[in-house]
Amino acid sequence: MLFPPSRDCPTPSRVVITGAGVITALGRGWKSNAAGFRAGRVAFRPVTLFEVAKQRAKMAAEVDLTGVLPSTRLRAGAEENLDRASKLLLLAAHEAWQQAGWEPTEDLPMVLGTTSGGMSLGEAYYRQAIATPHRRRGQTMRALQYQAQRQALDLADAFGFHGPVTIIANACASGANAIGHASELVRSGRYDRVLTGGYDALSHLVFAGFDSLQALSTTQCRPFDARRDGLGLGEGAAVLMLESLEPARRRGANILGEIAGYGATSDLHHLTQPHPQGDAAWASMKEACEASGVEPAQIQYVNAHGTGTPLNDAAEAAAINRLFGEHAATLPVSSTKSSIGHLLGAAGAVEAIVCLMALRGQWLPPTTTLQERDPACAFPVVTHATDAPLDYALTNSFGFGGANASLILRRWA
């Protein structure tokens, strides 16, 4: 039963990560992404997926999706219908699944975040509906497959999962909200394990939308730079297998890290602009600290939302300055969106994995494009991958509509 819960845990469980899969414009999988971030690669290139000639921005961090998909239980017809977003999700989930070492199971809940599901199929549906109103060929498939729940069910079918599917669409915080919600399901004892993450593919509508807002950089995405002029869009997916500590230990799972805490708040200031002082961002980070039992002074790295827009970075900097106080002066902060772009519904999930990479490898991921730090930042912005002892990392995700989420990850030693 979803309610009342068939089981409950009087003592909150620790939530560990036993599988992680990621795909971004830096490449497929943990190794290529870790190497890319370490090397300070920037993965933006001219957009090829749709026409951008009439738009201000021309670049995005596109994923190279050539090559075969992993072998799964999907029927051939279903595999042929997978859109770009579904393929990104499938590839990330496959890596996480293999790493976790699980067999198909009756009850594996999934919590996924996305902003636009299979938007490119919805776009194709509309173009055909307008251009040739009486032509139905392919339209049924498009109408079905563009929906986010269809992509989640394809994933369930691909690996033989049977648990409930929850899809959170909290704009750019979706991936972080998904992981946070999944961690609460495990922590409360509802489930021993949950598959979670976020995904989004580039689409014309969304690209044009951010372009219309003049939120896209026409030069280079430079988070926390004094002369930053906007964000760069990317695409990708990240999937984590979260498990309750004791069952994970019993089965001898390889534990990669721990989700220590989660905060989620709503910024009521404006539909697309954060409160100038970052009040809700501050509250989100504070809530994550309280949930994890960690003092702000214990946080050793912040993977910021850091989109590179003037408003976001100013508000987030104000929130970080306020929460961390004197500690901010020595707190390394970076935004890896400088390398892979803003992945929208996937951003929070990918950046959680970046934190996991940092904690496991004991290094700081850089903001690769910073030229001149905004003096509003009371904290150092990491510009080159640097070795550092890390026990706790915090990652922020702030979205349209004021959806704010923060996650704290703990090193597993």
Next chain:
Amino acid sequence: MNIAIAGGGAVSPAGWGIQALREALAGGDALPTTDLARPGWDRPLRVRTVPAPVTKPAALGHPRLRRASAITRYAVAAAVEALGADATPERCGRLGLILCVMSGCVQYSRRFYDEVLKDPASASPLVFPETVFNAPSSHLATLLGTPAINYTLVGDPGTYLQGLALGADWLRRKRVDGCLVVGAEEIDWATADSFGMFSRRVILSEGAGALYLRRGDGGVPVELRSVSDSHLFLQGQTRLEATRRTRAQLPAADSRHLLCEGAQGVPRFDAEETAVWQDWPGARLAPKRLLGEGLMAAAAWQCVAALDALQAGQYPAASVSVVGCNQQAIGAHFSGSR
């Protein structure tokens, strides 16, 4: 811990408010359809739209709603009705919000993409933010002044019952003091056109429904007693099997209880639910037969109708069955005062 249903609200083709919904269901006649032009077709689409309000709800005058889409207006009106006297920041405390949608902000999405296709350089920056799934819940949070946790869930109509279970869980864990669970949709020709491919008999509709959940503290008129598992439609589990499993998790049939079902009078869509619930001995309500396929809003109407019947003391308990479009079968059970 008991989970009380402290209030409900509805906007539907029957009108604005629970009373309009109640009267339409009591009348028993399918509401008239309206024509919706479909570009490129001579024949219009048949739909059931929400009529203009007789008196505009005061909440719709909030500055954040100036450019808000129809779905936001429906969601806000249903939510404010459900909250009643608690619809102020001072009264609602830590109020969690869960908005459930399937098609979401489709009117502005279609309009914005149309602008992009014509000339992306002049596509409206005012429209784009309203295309985002969580725009309605963002407006609602601002209007109610609640900075607490706020999720927008996307899925087929069964997701509304998942939202109820989530809200109950937040209350149980004291993450919030109250929780609004809203299901909302708006009609656009693109959505109606796509549903027509699956059955020409389906009549799409729009609106919203909302339930306001609180922790029960005795003397609660209506309680959320249970929500079944979400039984997915998968390669290895048919709609019929999922629907059977749902029923098996709800209380046994009782001739005194009400069944609020999701049947809409389209055999292709109703077959599994009809087969599994055919022996139900008690009274039935099927809001979609009269109001149309309102997707997430319709699942919410089912729950609101159950709440209304229980509040009126017509039945001691009610079960709600939702056999979704393409994701899951799921059910919920409510009880009246014991």
